[in-house]
Amino acid sequence: MVNDPPQDAAPAIRVRQVWQTLESVMDPEIPVVSVVDLGIVRQVRAGQDGQLRVGITPTYSGCPATEVITQMIRTALDQSGFADVTLETLLWPPWSSEWLSEAGRRKLEAYGIAVERSEPGTLACPRCASRRIERVSEFGSTPCKAHYRCLECLEPFDTFKCL
């Protein structure tokens, strides 16, 4: 789908349109949350020349999905008429799970992935909500997740780490 390039729209409107486009780009490994929900898209800003820049940040330095995500964002922008928007990688401030949106947290939990918060003792099994859980390993199926087990329903589950 190729929309008409919204070149004439005022920068503020174009910034909003870019955000809307990015909200449709889902994480390739957790397809229920968007790159905006995950806090991977850090900012969309218009320069003085009217040029729009999308700032993205990796979750972990070595996350192999980062390149795929960058390509997906590029494709989505191109297809929505934003081929002139540039992408830049931002390392500061470093990504942390605090960047996850509330909507993102709820979507992850509904998908079966618990989300660790900075306050201890708040982690619960995403299936039965029990707090009787144990950590199997701080390292899980992707760099951003840890591996837990519920002692109530005995199911294993992934947890988005508090980085």
Place this chain on the structure above:
Amino acid sequence: MSAASESVRPEPSAEERFEYVLRLADTSLVAGQRLAELLGHGPTLEEDLALGNMSLDLIGQARLLLALAGRIEGHGRDEDALAFLRDAPDFRNVALAEQPNGDFGETLVRQCLLDAWQLESYECLTGSSDRELADIAHKAVKECRYHWRFSSGWLARLGDGTEESHARVSAALESLWRFTDELLTPDALDARMAVCGIGPAPALIRERWETRMAAALAQAKLERPAHQHYPWHGKRGVHTEHLGHLLAEMQFVPRAYPGATW
């Protein structure tokens, strides 16, 4: 730091900055490649995943640092050119990072000694006057905390475990301890970067590393080995024989098929 002392702080040359960033980059790259050799060979599934995750973090840090080194050098070499098209004498990693995996105890002891050094180094580098280096350090330090929790946790379990596990990690500690002197003894470049406000004061790293390791060794019921003289200088490109073999495997594809892409 006062404005006055800022203004008199010396500036390092591009060559000095390049060398310094390479030391950090190559240490992460070589350590990451060593852990990658264990993929599919971890003692349990969880440990296999953990070692693979740490390898990814380290290679990711190396990529950011090598890209920075390439920009500083200004000769058009990117992170791939620096990783795959240099030979062993051009690598600036500390020699500890290139030591072979051995058994799980040896792998763990090597990681533990290195994790403590990386953690303390990156924590200090978050305050570097080099903004790009400080940004990478902020990212890396969070990952190194996980690595340290993993390796020091296993050190305690193996050291304070069975007679067999205790004997094995003790032997590994004894054989790898000699490589720690290079981590903690500054050379002229370390001292210069500290004066320039880019690198940490070398005495600070030694003090913090010693404190961290002493606590971990006590918890693991392991004896701190006696000081051993260190005859290698990986930071200046003088390596043990192990690095060449590691690079031969790591660099084979890009060298055999120049310019190949996915």
